[in-house]
Amino acid sequence: MEYIEIGQIVNTNGLKGVVKINPFTDDINKFKSLKYIYIQLKNELKKVKIEQVRFNKNQVLLKLEGIDSIEEAEKYRNFYVKTEKETQEELGEDTYYIVDLIGLDVFSDKDEYLGKIDDVFPTGSNDVYVIKDNLGKQILIPAIADVVKKVDLKNKKMIINLIPGLL
Numbered sequence: 001m002e003y004i005e006i007g008q009i010v011n012t013n014g015l016k017g018v019v020k021i022n023p024f025t026d027d028i029n030k031f032k033s034l035k036y037i038y039i040q041l042k043n044e045l046k047k048v049k050i051e052q053v054r055f056n057k058n059q060v061l062l063k064l065e066g067i068d069s070i071e072e073a074e075k076y077r078n079f080y081v082k083t084e085k086e087t088q089e090e091l092g093e094d095t096y097y098i099v100d101l102i103g104l105d106v107f108s109d110k111d112e113y114l115g116k117i118d119d120v121f122p123t124g125s126n127d128v129y130v131i132k133d134n135l136g137k138q139i140l141i142p143a144i145a146d147v148v149k150k151v152d153l154k155n156k157k158m159i160i161n162l163i164p165g166l167l
Contacts, residue, residue: 005081006037007022008080009078010059010077013061015070016063017069031060036048037050037083040081048064050063051065085097101158104158107160108159110162114139118131129141
């Protein structure tokens, strides 16, 4: 089974074991449809039933079964939260899960190898792809139509247009 990270537990909320999550999704309402989550412990995934979902600003507040005190909730701070990938909805055209982009080989439209996607981070207006070459040098590429020409998840490849001033 394949899992995707959907957030990180960053704090507690109240005294009854509620955890505060920074979501890794544009639509935090997706948490409402989940019945359970997986918490990535050191070497295992712990399946935990969701008892209640609330929102505070851009964070998700989850009351999880078996976590009934602030002390118990505190033990999960900084752990990542996952769900089964197949439970996630199909995305629209030119929209991808970050987990699917990490590791893609990136080539220029002139077939020059630039490196692999190492990270993706949002900037508000668009995402930015962090491409790392074989020497560890990073290139930052905006995820915009003028730059990203083709994403081929099946062959783990992305083609970009090196517009002037990009490198």
